[in-house]
Amino acid sequence: MLKSIPELVNDFIEGDDSAFAELIRRYRDKIYALGYQILGSHLDADDVVQETFVRIYRRRREMASVKYFSTFLIRIATNYSIDLLRKRKSRSALSDDASSLPGHIQLDLARGVPNPSDTFEQKRVMEEIRKALDLLPPKQRLTAILHDIEGYSKSEIAEAFDCPEATVRSNLHIARTKLRKLLKRRKDT
Amino acid sequence: MTCSHFMALLDGFIDGEIETAISDEMQHHLRECNDCSNEYASALRLKKTLADMTVPDPGNEYWQETTDIIMARTVGADSSQPHNAETVSDKRAFVRSMLSLAASLLILFTAMLLGAGQDGQSILLNPPSAEVVHPSSINQDSVPMQQGVFAPTDDQTRLLRGTLLLASPGAPGLATAMARMGVGVNPTSDKK
Ligand SMILES: [Zn+2]
Numbered sequence: 572m573l574k575s576i577p578e579l580v581n582d583f584i585e586g587d588d589s590a591f592a593e594l595i596r597r598y599r600d601k602i603y604a605l606g607y608q609i610l611g612s613h614l615d616a617d618d619v620v621q622e623t624f625v626r627i628y629r630r631r632r633e634m635a636s637v638k639y640f641s642t643f644l645i646r647i648a649t650n651y652s653i654d655l656l657r658k659r660k661s662r663s664a665l666s667d668d669a670s671s672l673p674g675h676i677q678l679d680l681a682r683g684v685p686n687p688s689d690t691f692e693q694k695r696v697m698e699e700i701r702k703a704l705d706l707l708p709p710k711q712r713l714t715a716i717l718h719d720i721e722g723y724s725k726s727e728i729a730e731a732f733d734c735p736e737a738t739v740r741s742n743l744h745i746a747r748t749k750l751r752k753l754l755k756r757r758k759d760t
Numbered sequence: 761m762t763c764s765h766f767m768a769l770l771d772g773f774i775d776g777e778i779e780t781a782i783s784d785e786m787q788h789h790l791r792e793c794n795d796c797s798n799e800y801a802s803a804l805r806l807k808k809t810l811a812d813m814t815v816p817d818p819g820n821e822y823w824q825e826t827t828d829i830i831m832a833r834t835v836g837a838d839s840s841q842p843h844n845a846e847t848v849s850d851k852r853a854f855v856r857s858m859l860s861l862a863a864s865l866l867i868l869f870t871a872m873l874l875g876a877g878q879d880g881q882s883i884l885l886n887p888p889s890a891e892v893v894h895p896s897s898i899n900q901d902s903v904p905m906q907q908g909v910f911a912p913t914d915d916q917t918r919l920l921r922g923t924l925l926l927a928s929p930g931a932p933g934l935a936t937a938m939a940r941m942g943v944g945v946n947p948t949s950d951k952k
Contacts (some may be wrong), residue, residue: 591835592827595802595830595831596845599827600823603815613816616815616818617818617826621829621830628835697814719806719811720811720813744771747771747806750808751803
């Protein structure tokens with residue numbers, strides 16, 4: 572019979588390595604998607620998947636006091652993604668002052684190959700959205716990605732970011748408003 | 761309902777979090793207000809586009825490989841280093857071998873002194889007028905350490921016997937324990 576997440580987490584804390592492997596199998600695609608949506612490339616998403624689970628393993632003794640494994644996982648993955656974003660920003664700031672401009676070529680190069688099943692129009696819209704998301708501050712961007720793209724609830728995001736749900740609502744509202752404006756401006760130009 | 765009231769509730773409205781009575785009022789406002797209707801359409805379109813944002817599937821081979829890498833970086837890296845329980849037992853082995861080394865040394869010196877007593881000579885020195893030394897009377901006065909540094913052939917044989925005593929069992933045990941505790945060996949570094 573398939574073990575529940577709390578059962579697996581419990582076994583993992585007690586040193587069962589097969590429980591850890593099963594937790595990886597159940598959550599790896601979610602963490603990959605999150606990393607990809609935040610950072611925009613396969614290589615970065617792969618980095619986020621590996622580092623998130625390595626950090627989870629190293630912090631397994633803390634897991635006993637964790638309420639929800641999934642939100643703890645999101646917290647680790649988003650924190651690491653923000654670190655990568657900051658590193659990338661400071662790297663590109665050193666090499667190129669135009670890094671914050673829309674359509675920055677470095678980010679375009681870092682992106683993976685879009686899903687071949689997507690139509691040309693879908694790809695174009697997705698690319699526009701990604702560029703608009705890149706212009707948002709990290710917390711607004713992450714909230715929009717987690718809620719509107721990955722489908723996490725506001726309470727899950729609040730738990731992951733360790734903040735009140737009102738903060739999530741506010742970040743989401745600002746992110747959506749900015750995205751709509753950015754997309755409208757792009758459409759008009 | 762005013763436009764600003766409608767806009768304040770727009771997020772909750774498109775997320776389906778507004779209670780029915782207020783939601784009905786918003787629907788009513790939408791039918792009457794063009795501006796709010798446009799904002800609502802734009803917000804709904806964005807929400808749908810975001811929900812459709814797909815991620816390329818990296819494939820089963822990638823997942824298998826990545827899971828193996830993660831396991832090697834975590835479980836694999838851990839098992840290549842001694843676990844806590846093993847470290848404790850290694851420490852015990854170390855203490856045991858130190859004790860047995862001390863016991864061997866004690867036996868060696870006793871044997872040397874006893875042997876010297878039987879031959880009527882001290883092994884550590886060779887004074888021409890050395891007295892017969894009884895084990896019970898061994899003390900600093902009867903074994904003057906300062907005199908003589910060279911041991912004659914018979915004494916060398918006794919030294920060799922003593923060395924053999926010394927070597928077993930303390931030294932091999934000590935060497936094994938030190939090796940297991942990683943003394944002089946670089947611990948396995950955590951690979952990225
Ligand atoms: Zn209105």
